[in-house]
Amino acid sequence: MGVMGIWQWVIVLAIVLLLFGGRGKISGLMGDFGKGLKSFKKGMKDGEEEDAPVAKSEAIEEKKSAVVDAKTEDKDKA
Numbered sequence: 001m002g003v004m005g006i007w008q009w010v011i012v013l014a015i016v017l018l019l020f021g022g023r024g025k026i027s028g029l030m031g032d033f034g035k036g037l038k039s040f041k042k043g044m045k046d047g048e049e050e051d052a053p054v055a056k057s058e059a060i061e062e063k064k065s066a067v068v069d070a071k072t073e074d075k076d077k078a
Helices: 006-020 025-077
Strands: none
Touching (some): 006 025
């Protein structure tokens, strides 16, 4: 049970060759992973910038409605 047979060694060797064999596959994978993270962060940042004008316009509309309400209250008091 503690000793590995020939097939276990063959599988381990195949995995090692896949990971470390040939022209830096791990560094290439990590580079692709880094590029993916960068584009994800950029997409999230772009999404926040698109939402910001909507929030500003909603705030402006709320202020306008508050001003209109205040003016109508002043007219009602007079």
